[in-house]
Amino acid sequence: MNLPKSEEQLMQYLWEMERAFMKDLIDRYPEPKPASTTVATLLKRLQKKKAVHFERYGSVREYFPLISKEVYFSKQMNGVIKNFFNNSVSQFASFFTSEENLSDEQLKELQQIVEQQINARKK
Amino acid sequence: MNLPKSEEQLMQYLWEMERAFMKDLIDRYPEPKPASTTVATLLKRLQKKKAVHFERYGSVREYFPLISKEVYFSKQMNGVIKNFFNNSVSQFASFFTSEENLSDEQLKELQQIVEQQINARKK
DNA sequence: AATGTATTTCTACAAATGTAGAATAATAAT
DNA sequence: ATTATTATTCTACATTTGTAGAAATACATT
Incomplete structure (x- = not known):
């Protein structure tokens, strides 16, 4: 969609x-x-x-x-990742974290978020 | 564009x-x-x-x-982030890292990438 | 009941997009 | 030179998208 x-x-x-x-x-x-x-x-x-x-x-x-923003959005993202990064999430991630795209602060935030997420999963 | x-x-x-x-x-x-x-x-x-x-x-x-994939792509992303996450990169990041969107392995990969990036910036 | 306000349906139309045939030009291979 | 291959330009046309007027409806309020 x-x-x-x-x-x-x-x-x-x-x-x-x-x-x-x-x-x-x-x-x-x-x-x-x-x-x-x-x-x-x-x-x-x-x-x-x-x-x-x-x-x-x-x-x-x-x-x-009738369709949720989350679902719609994640389909959009998948499309973008597929087209631009040959389906490689890590390639996407490294683009995403590159200098021009995330400031130092934002990068730190991201680091936190990733940490948290990892811990959360260790349930 | x-x-x-x-x-x-x-x-x-x-x-x-x-x-x-x-x-x-x-x-x-x-x-x-x-x-x-x-x-x-x-x-x-x-x-x-x-x-x-x-x-x-x-x-x-x-x-x-005449336009680079990087530039084109990052404009796309900015648009998406602006529209869907009210311009909040961290909101985007947390969506991005959520369970359904990244597997454990991918999350680890992301963690590495973020680490590296942070170190690289400390120059 | 008469009128104003909000909504819906239909119709329309220009611009953008997806796709390609016909005609033409140029090049390569025989 | 003649022919096959490739590329280019023009034109065309169906769909989709962006936008909205006209007419019909329903509801609220005087």
Whole structure:
């Protein structure tokens, strides 16, 4: 599932809000806001792609995501890692940690995170 | 610079080959290979976007990337991190290192890489 | 009941993308 | 020279994406 920019943006908002009515979504957009019909179209397309669904409240619909941000995101990452690093996570990691991409502080943070994760797994 | 799939794929090959003639590129594609005109169109579009250029050898052209894989990739990543992790690299890192995303071995590898990087920086 | 507000559906249309045929030009091999 | 191979340019066309107007609906409020 690879969504186009505009749909991904909308999903982003939905993930953040968890559930939302049209109005809330439009409110969420920064100026200049898209026409409501534009948002409606995007929602329609996302429904077709089974990425969102809604619950009826009388005649209003409360939309919610059908795919989680985590799952969507990790698929994105896998794609990137596969394409750019020939499926080698370590190659990715070393890119990720290289000078231009992580500051010293961030690198330390990462080190901590890795430590913690390792300890956590030692259960 | 965000290239569409088909163009990105071609860039991928170009990065890998560094320089290539049409023929080499087509050879590089797996079956079913695209028509040569398709590749030509993609190259044309990539030239317009200043992503590739070529050097004439008589009448043949040897194509090469104008943007590096590293730069392109890191922009991609920044976009992803910005969109999905609200610009927090550490949030990204912790997602990245979580159970479902990295195996124990990979995590160890990452640890090593981080160590090395930290040492390297201490220069 | 009449009107304003929010929503949905349909339709539309330009731009971007994926793919490739026809025609042409240039080169290489016989 | 003639032919086969390769590359290039142009044109074309179906899909997908970005964006939204018009019309129809439903609901809320005067």
